[in-house]
Amino acid sequence: MSSGRLSRRTLLGAAGAAAATTVLPVVPAFSGLVAQAVAADAQTNLSNLVNNRFGMFNHFNMGTFTNEEWATPNQNPALFAPTAVDCAQWAAAAAAAKMSYGVLTTKHHDGFCLWPTAYNDYNVANSSYPHDIVAQYVSAFRAEGLKVGLYFSIWDRSYTVQAYDTRHGVAADQVIQPGDLTYILNQITELLTNYGTIDVFVTDGYAWQMGQQAVSYQRIREHVKSLQPDIVMIDHGGLSVPFLGDAIYFEEPLGVTSPSGNTYASLQGQTISNGWFWHPSTPTTDPLSKASILSHLADLEPKYTSFILNCPPNRDGQLDTDIVTRLAEVGAAWSPNTSRAALPTQMLRAEHPVTPVSAYATGFHTGEGPMNAIDGLSDKNFETCWSTWGLTLPHSITIDLGGVWSNVSTLEYLPKQWSRTDSTDGDITSYTIYTSTDGTAFTQVASGTWTGDRTTKLAEWTARNVGFVRIQVNAGTGGYANIGGVKIGGRTAKPALVSSVLPGNTTVYRLVNRNSGEVVDVYNFGTANGANIQQWPWLNNSAQKWTFTSTGDGYYKIKNVNSGKLMEVAGLSRADGGNVGIWADDSVPQQNWAVTPTGDGYYYLTNRLSGLSLNVDGGSTADGANINQWTNNRATQEQWQIVAV
Secondary structure (H helix, E strand, O other): OOOOOOOOOOOOHHHHHHHHOOOOOOOOOHHHOOOOOOOOOHHHHHHHHHHOOEEEEEOOOHHHHHOOOOOOOOOOHHHOOOOOOOHHHHHHHHHHOOOOEEEEEEEOOOOOEOOOOOOOOOEHHHOOOOOOHHHHHHHHHHHOOOEEEEEEEOOOOOOOOOOEEOOOOEEOOOOOOOOHHHHHHHHHHHHHHOOOOOOEEEEEOOOOOOHHHHOOHHHHHHHHHHHOOOOEEEEOOOOOOOOOOOEEEEEHHHOOOOOOOOOOOEEEEEEOOOOOOOOOOHHHOOOOOHHHHHHHHHHHHHHOEEEEEEOOOOOOOOOOHHHHHHHHHHHHHOOOOOOOOOOOOOOOOOOEEEOOOEEEEOOOOOOOOHHHHOOOOEEOOEEOOEEOOOOOOOEEEEEEEEEEEEEEEEEEEEOOOOOOOOOOOOOEEEEEEEEEOOOOOOEEEEEEEOOOOOOOEEEEEEEEEEEEEEEEEEEEHHHOOEEOEEEEEEOOOOOOEEEOOOOOOOOEEEEEEOOOOOEEEEHHHOOOOOOEEEEEOOOOOHHHOEEEEEOOOOOEEEEEOOOOOEEEEHHHOOOOOOEEEEEOOOOOHHHOEEEEEOOOOOEEEEEOOOOOEEEEHHHOOOOOOEEEEEOOOOOHHHOEEEEEO
């Protein structure tokens, strides 16, 4: 079969990649991150956040000059051409409104950076205004006694220009390379080391674009906290309960607002104008009324939700006069309620998460398989879940952490947040949790009941070495279970990688299919890129022999001994039936595989890009049957012995 493929451009793009090879060193790997300084307790940091009751969001970036809410990526940076940037004016307007902080869009989805980053060319240094706006911003706001937050879009569309998927309005084939995380971490390093204390770090384009597997939330969180221990992390993920990040962001224009009785530390965002960015029509459109702004403040303050009001600077780099006037009117009429009770004790969290690599389950509703529980996609109308709808409980899901980690003690469970078409049930109400180091012998570590109320739940046990976590669902509302997201890690101590699934990379193996008894074979001793993989009886030849090399983050490259090339899913396929062949090592996710024990001597091989399992097409037992990928349903044709030869 053909192994044609799509472009493999990295997120940096050609120019950015060239720049990145000649400038600052990359950040250390996860295991070598800077030792985390002693931070204040999470409760204190969240209390400080909500006591900043009113803040200013400043969307100012390339979209300001292109009349776009999502600016087209890779435009001429000279288009960014403010004539009189005045961050002091912004800060003075915020102070006049009695705001306590500001948050600046340092990089929006198109990838243009408001600071002279060393890691791409798409930034202010190459614009018509070659000055560091982030530096100006933080200085101006601090001069007014205001705290400072930075918004940073994880999704950077300057990496690649791709077609749009009309189903949900985002790039349909966004592919994250393992090395691209370095680019993200390097830019975060610049923002969190060059501008002093940053109080809030807001991420976006993450829970609804890539999720925590494609871009490791574990790595990002540990790195951010190592640089700024007391920073509060917030993600624009469309949730109304805590999950990713330390606090919730309610995005009001999406219809996500702080509910009555909310006691979670939160922000709610709204814009004062006719868009997040300034548009030519903005000066002729009345700003949000004083009454509406005051109503928001009155409504949100008892809900421990800080109101962050977006005020977009214009193409000169200043706030329009009518916005400045409106803010002054609000400040003259509003004062914070200092008698409000202190923030209630916040729920415990998995402070140090570990990124899972694979999952399998005893059953699932069609299209809602176990990998959906760990992909971290959680935004409104763009949420995935593992579901047992239509099946009788109990059922279980087993989650592979990609190696054995120390100090694992905590599990957060996110019920499905948005109504499915057939029911709104599925919250787990009775559970038993087991852990294992080898995927075979499991020990019960926790059990209990949860209320079926859609809120994030937490289970804890004594910290231990863990490689696999199994959640057995005993009961759920409506008689079935949904898991929209699950986070596993340590709460008081950071997990460390103790061991991997397979030994060193010199052992040679054959891969034996459980259903057919035949082995994975490169057809006709092929060595060309795209040569097809089939099953064949064991003949003890080099085309049937493979080595496993750890990627260092829970996955393996599987190399054919005869060709020296890697097993990969062709064409960036995420579909059942996507073909598997060999290709030269390009360090791309379709060449990375999780190796997960079934518990009885076999393994599932799960592709990093697709989340699907290595499979014999149609469960065939015939010589020459094709090898492809398929949703894991525990079928025997998806199970493999890994036998040293």
